[in-house]
Amino acid sequence: MADEKNHLRATTILEILGKPKEHVESTMRMYVDRIKEDGNYVVLKEDIAEVKEVKDDKGGEPFFSTYAELDIIFKGPAPLIGFCFDYMPSSVEITKPEELMVKNTELAGLLNDLQARLHQVDMIVKQLRGQNDILKKSLNNSLKNTISVLLRIKPMDLSRLAGLSGAPADELKRIVEQMQEKGELAEKDGLYSLKKTPA
Known part of the structure; x- marks a missing residue:
C-alpha cells in the first residue's frame, strides 16, 4: 500500500x-x-x-x-x-x-472535513425537523376535522371519539383541550359537543 x-x-x-x-x-x-x-x-x-x-x-x-x-x-x-x-x-x-x-496542515484538513460532515448532518436534522413540524400540524388538523365531523353526528366521550377516529385517547385529549380553549367545543358530563362550527 x-x-x-x-x-x-x-x-x-x-x-x-x-x-x-x-x-x-x-x-x-x-x-x-x-x-x-x-x-x-x-x-x-x-x-x-x-x-x-x-x-x-x-x-x-x-x-x-x-x-x-x-x-x-x-x-x-x-x-x-x-x-x-x-x-x-x-x-x-x-x-x-x-x-x-500529524502535521498542522493535515490536522486542519481533518478538522475541515469533520466540520463539513457536521454541517451536512445539521442540515439533514433541520430538514427532518421542518418536515416533522409540517406532519404534526397536518395530523393535528386532520384530528381536529375528524373530531368536528364525529361531533356533528352526536355528543361523544373521549373513548368513543378515540375508537371511531383510530387515534390514541391521550392524543385526542390534547386536541379536544385545544378546541375547548378556542371555544369550539363544550363538555358536559364527560360528553363533548360542538359549540360552534370551526372556521
Whole structure:
C-alpha cells in the first residue's frame, strides 16, 4: 500500500438493532460488504455475531440485534473519520500506530472535513425537523376535522371519539383541550359537543 506511514489500524464494532430478523442479518452483511469494497479500507478480519432476539420492554414484538467486529486498516485519519460518520460504530480502538504524528496542515484538513460532515448532518436534522413540524400540524388538523365531523353526528366521550377516529385517547385529549380553549367545543358530563362550527 502506498504511503503506509499514514495508515491506521483499528478494531471497530458495528451494531444493528431492528426487525425482522432477516432484515437485521442482511443489513449487517451489506454494511460489511460495502466496507470491504471501499478503497479507503482494508478489512483484515471480520467476525459477525449470530442474531439474537431482544425483548421489548413495553411487551411489544421483540427486536433483533447483531454486531460485527472488524479489524481494519484505514488509509489515513480522514478515512477513519469518514468511516465513523458513515457507519457509526459503537466502538473504535486504534491498535497501530501507538503514537500519531500529524502535521498542522493535515490536522486542519481533518478538522475541515469533520466540520463539513457536521454541517451536512445539521442540515439533514433541520430538514427532518421542518418536515416533522409540517406532519404534526397536518395530523393535528386532520384530528381536529375528524373530531368536528364525529361531533356533528352526536355528543361523544373521549373513548368513543378515540375508537371511531383510530387515534390514541391521550392524543385526542390534547386536541379536544385545544378546541375547548378556542371555544369550539363544550363538555358536559364527560360528553363533548360542538359549540360552534370551526372556521
